[in-house]
Amino acid sequence: MNRKIIGEYLKTVVAAIAAIVLIWVSLSYFLLFADKSVDTDLPQYLVRSFSQYVKIKGDQVEISEEGIDRLKPYDLWMQILGPDGSAVYETNVPEEIPAQYDWYQLINYTLESNRLEGYTVFATDVEKHPGYGIIIGCSSNVAGKKSYSYAGEGKDAITKSILILIISATGIIMIAAYVFSKKVSGPVAAVIREIDEISKEKFVKSHFEENIYKDVFMQLESLDNKLKMGKKMREEWISNVSHDIKTPLSAVRGYAEILNTQDYEFERSEIGIYAGEILKAEQAIEDLVEELKVSQTLIEGKFPLKVECVNLVDLIEECISEIEPKQKSGVKIDFNYVDEESILCDRMLIKRSLLNIMHNAVIHNDKYIVLSIRVWKEEKVHILIKDDGKGMSEHELANIFERYYRGTNSEHTKGTGLGLAIAKEAISAHNGIIKVQSRIGKGTEFEIVL
Template sequence: MKWKMTGLFLIPLLLMTVAFTAINLTAAFYFLSGEENPEKEASESFFSYTEYTVAFARFITFVKGKPSITEEGQAQLIQRKAWIQILDPNGNEAYSLRRPESAPVRYTPGELVHYYKYSGAIEDSTLFVSWVSKDDEKWTYIIGYPMSYIAKYMVEFNPLRIMTFWKEGILTVLGLTFLMVLTIGYFFGRKLTKPLVEIINGIKLLAQGRYMVKYQPEGLYKDVYQSLNQLADALQASAVQRARTEKMRDEWVTNLSHDIKTPLSSIQGYGEILADLEYEIVADERRKYAEIIVGKTRYIESLLDDLRLTYQLKNHLLPLDKKESNIVEMLRQIIIDLLNDPQYGSCKMEFIPECEQVFLVFDHGFLTRAFTNLIYNAVIHNPPNTQVQIQVMEREKAVEIIVEDNGRGIEEEEVKRLFTRYYRGTNTNERHQGSGLGMAIAKQIIEAHQGIIEVKSRIGEGTCIRILFPKTEKEPPER
């Protein structure tokens, strides 16, 4: 994997090096072999001075045996800031235009060669030489160009040594160059690909369910490392939550199966008695057995209704019929109904509303069920002499309701799971029969009213449940 990733960087680097070298050599040859004259048209900005000098012969004319230059030729020389001398066959000047004062008027062959070879031999000029024929005689002409436009420098070389160098030196230089590029590219590629390999390996670990991937966010891939760490944390939290949910689901299925199996056993037993024609029973017994069967059937139906309700609340499928009502009156009626129940008539309960009228917009039926579950939970999971206190307080932006008891309390781990759909606390006593969905349903109903519910509890001291409702549905309550 490392070599493959490195190769992805190395091969393009080598190709770019070769292309870059070829382009630069071509460009160097092109630019150095010509001159850019800013005063010329763009289409003529590059040309060969040697070719131009040779072609300039077309502008040289002879009148009565004396050389001259056409107006077009003069204009071009002036445009290029060049000067010209035309020499007769004996090397004497026969014509000149813009000739520098330091330029001789007669040239020997040696002088002509010297001035031609070296730029700057005559002021700041570079000389190019050609000739024109007239009556079987050759007239030499010299054109001098500014050194800022074109310059010449002599280079001496040994052809044999060049051939040897081409065979050995050039190949050696190219080999060393490619070796250097290969080495630099390898380490550069390793540096770039190492984080990518780590990231790919980290993704593979996540795919295998190993979420303990942690990287130090740094370097070029800092954001990628940070995102990978966040993904690992999220997947790990999801896995823990999934395992916890599966465990609670198993517990709930076990409890629900037990709660359904027990009344089903009673229904089956009493049903078999009623169906047995050989078994003689009086009318009172028959009615008693039938009432038991009906009661057990209703109990099972209640369990299934709870399951359906929590599913609807979780998926927001239950429409709420919200109306403005007095929540103090609703809570007072719940307490009265509980105390009128012979089973809970001896409960110690205290209702403390801050004022008699606190109006909120809520679904009366569902919110009644939610607080009934909360208050009943405080009663049935505590000893008979437990004091239960319900308080209602109106705040600036919210209504606060507290259901507090001084009972046995709840362990910290159970507090975290108190409102879970598949959870039934370990403190449930023999008086309680249910699906374990009551507290989950209460929380879901409160949250459907944009409410907040919090629980604090200490073993041996009791439990406090705090509920906050916003006065307006648009604003969430402040904790």
């Protein structure tokens, strides 16, 4: 997520810089060069359009007042030449300028500016009057003037340009900061809002798939699903635990009421039978309370491990001996090992974990199954507990180690849903690993590495 935020920040910065440069260049050009124009009073431009001010009737040549005024800004002189190359009209012409030209000179003056007696001259034809020509001359410093004028010059231009840059940068940075803050703070506000919704159990999925907090919203959705599932499992667990407590309590109450009957005198053997059933019911309640206690202390990391060297083969055989009297007829247990392996562990916790896994395999499967147990060592000790029973779905596999979870194979069996959760926490407390694989109709396989 940090990379996404940095990426958004860099994109915003690059966009802001590009916008600043673009606006600065555009405004600078507009303010500094918007009034750029050709100075048409310069001789090289005036000569091209001067024909409009010339009137020729017979041998009479006239220049309009506007034409005369156009010559004044740069103190230009002008000659109108007749068909023979002689001047038929002159204004402001210096004394040293000739009144007669040959055609070779006129052609040169027409094609490009040329020097004449210390002056620069430009020539062209008089439009609509073949044979007549125009010569406009000026001092050399006038001909060398810039052809364009600008809105800004010198220090004023620099000042305007800097001012434009500052204003553009300030505006763009403020806009970029606002856009970036919206991208970052908007989703954060939504995260806070949805966390509040989760706390009230009112979470509704938001559509933020494409923003920088996509992973956060996915985690929130996952958390919400887990909380909902956890709530459902807790409710089911409370119902199951209540049932598991009520069943032995009902037995205790029933046998107690029988023993309390005043109209019948019980024999000692009968009293012993009833007392035995009451003790069994009491033991069931005690086991349930102990399971809850162990689960909670393991989750909190407060369970005191009593580590000792334990012969793993002996421990598994002990578990099998406790499972066999309770197993359904038709269940076959097959135990194989290469060498008798010993590990440092809390004997009670590891035994409880193995018993929980074996017990689940026996009670949650069909009548006829094979329960295979193998032990071997590859750097660490491996324990494989495998059955060829019903198997589990992917959904069940994903939740099998969750507290209070009871799969579809557990619907008609008693239990708190804590057995495998305790097994996982106990093995994790020993820095071990427990893995599970299962296929519907093929069975389930637990592998423990210690």
